[in-house]
Amino acid sequence: MKINTDLLHAQQKHDPVTGSHVSPLYQTSTFVLPNFDEAVRLNQNIDQGFVYSRFGNPTVDEFERKVAHLEQAEAAVASASGLGAITLAVMSLVKTGDHVIFGDVIYGCTFALFTKILPSLGVAYTIVDTTNPEAIEAAIKPNTVLVYVETPANPTLKISDIEAVSKVTKKHEKVKLVVDSTFASPYLQNPIVLGADMVVHSATKYLCGHGTVTAGVLAGSKELIDRAKMPYLQCFGSVLDPFAAWTIMQGMKTLGVRMEKHCSNAMKVAEFLDNHPMVDKVYYPGLPSHESHETAKKQMKDFGAMMSVDIKGGIDSCRTVMNSVKVFSLATSLGNVDSLIQHSPTMSHFDMTLEERCKVNIFDGQVRISVGIEDVEDLIEDLDQALKSIK
Numbered sequence: 001m002k003i004n005t006d007l008l009h010a011q012q013k014h015d016p017v018t019g020s021h022v023s024p025l026y027q028t029s030t031f032v033l034p035n036f037d038e039a040v041r042l043n044q045n046i047d048q049g050f051v052y053s054r055f056g057n058p059t060v061d062e063f064e065r066k067v068a069h070l071e072q073a074e075a076a077v078a079s080a081s082g083l084g085a086i087t088l089a090v091m092s093l094v095k096t097g098d099h100v101i102f103g104d105v106i107y108g109c110t111f112a113l114f115t116k117i118l119p120s121l122g123v124a125y126t127i128v129d130t131t132n133p134e135a136i137e138a139a140i141k142p143n144t145v146l147v148y149v150e151t152p153a154n155p156t157l158k159i160s161d162i163e164a165v166s167k168v169t170k171k172h173e174k175v176k177l178v179v180d181s182t183f184a185s186p187y188l189q190n191p192i193v194l195g196a197d198m199v200v201h202s203a204t205k206y207l208c209g210h211g212t213v214t215a216g217v218l219a220g221s222k223e224l225i226d227r228a229k230m231p232y233l234q235c236f237g238s239v240l241d242p243f244a245a246w247t248i249m250q251g252m253k254t255l256g257v258r259m260e261k262h263c264s265n266a267m268k269v270a271e272f273l274d275n276h277p278m279v280d281k282v283y284y285p286g287l288p289s290h291e292s293h294e295t296a297k298k299q300m301k302d303f304g305a306m307m308s309v310d311i312k313g314g315i316d317s318c319r320t321v322m323n324s325v326k327v328f329s330l331a332t333s334l335g336n337v338d339s340l341i342q343h344s345p346t347m348s349h350f351d352m353t354l355e356e357r358c359k360v361n362i363f364d365g366q367v368r369i370s371v372g373i374e375d376v377e378d379l380i381e382d383l384d385q386a387l388k389s390i391k
């Protein structure tokens with residue numbers, strides 16, 4: 001089936017007991033087991049079935065299968081947040097003495113995981129510009145086990161060529177490629193099809209779409225995902241609550257129509273801002289002037305709805321704009337049906353130093369915009385009046 005049909009029907013189970021059309025929500029921590037011997041077999045993973053919701057839950061299981069299907073992966077594992085899923089991916093691959101490579105523009109807390117937590121476990125790292133596959137090749141060492149790429153990258157929207165990067169990582173048997181595809185969602189790109197070993201999403205964002213829950217999901221081969229499940233890394237306990245999984249599945253039904261509207265609105269907002277006298281630069285891969293425009297065109301179905309904007313006048317102008325918007329909400333996060341605006345240097349990327357940030361174009365005078373599905377004329381008018389209030 002094609003993707004809009006899959007979003008509605010893939011892995012959907014109509015309840016055989018009641019006939020409930022929408023998949024039931026199994027809001028339970030534990031499951032009644034039929035007898036002692038079967039309980040032993042289920043607990044020891046000899047028989048497949050549900051025992052306890054940290055090990056597996058039918059609602060969470062349906063969400064995982066649905067994402068695996070959309071990403072053309074064999075399996076998936078859900079987590080309580082995007083960072084939970086990223087942690088599962090990383091910890092399933094690294095051990096003391098290993099080396100990891102990651103992109104110079106990535107989500108702030110992921111940056112903190114790699115630069116603050118992994119070194120304390122004896123894992124070394126190299127930061128590279130992952131839009132340059134040769135730079136990745138040059139950074140690979142005998143003990144490298146992971147290349148971690150975020151594309152589109154938060155917040156400057158750099159696009160890494162997943163296929164080109166995978167050609168590099170595939171030359172090294174021990175090196176796995178993990179792609180954070182949150183900004184694209186499974187609707188705009190499928191990293192596994194392009195050669196990645198695992199794909200991770202903050203399901204808090206476009207998959208859910210309505211800003212109601214935090215969640216994450218990691219998809220890949222059964223062999224890789226099994227390492228992130230019971231009886232291994234799920235012992236970390238970062239599991240998704242059934243209600244959150246059920247809520248995201250309601251959102252996912254409209255992922256396609258939402259993304260179409262998100263993308264067409266974003267293109268118009270980007271063009272408006274690009275021509276605005278108070279704007280220095282717009283970072284949106286849909287603009288031909290963006291450094292990654294050609295890669296985005298090749299790799300993604302459309303350009304997404306995230307952008308960053310350098311505003312004339314620096315941080316003071318950002319303060320005025322963010323205090324003046326009326327339709328946009330001053331809020332971190334992204335991918336909601338409604339539009340959000342945030343200040344990356346002090347919000348999503350506060351973990352980076354000024355020097356680290358400026359080197360990769362995350363400037364103090366920069367806001368990040370998540371374009372929603374409102375009528376685009378209202379969004380443009382709102383940004384225009386906010387930019388006009390700069391003294």
Ligand SMILES: *Cc1c(COP(=O)(O)O)cnc(C)c1O
Nearest residue numbers: 081082083107154182202204215
């Ligand atoms: C938000 C985000 C994350 C973290 O996800 P949470 O659900 O907030 O834990 C990771 N990567 C990207 C690109 C994000 O935007």
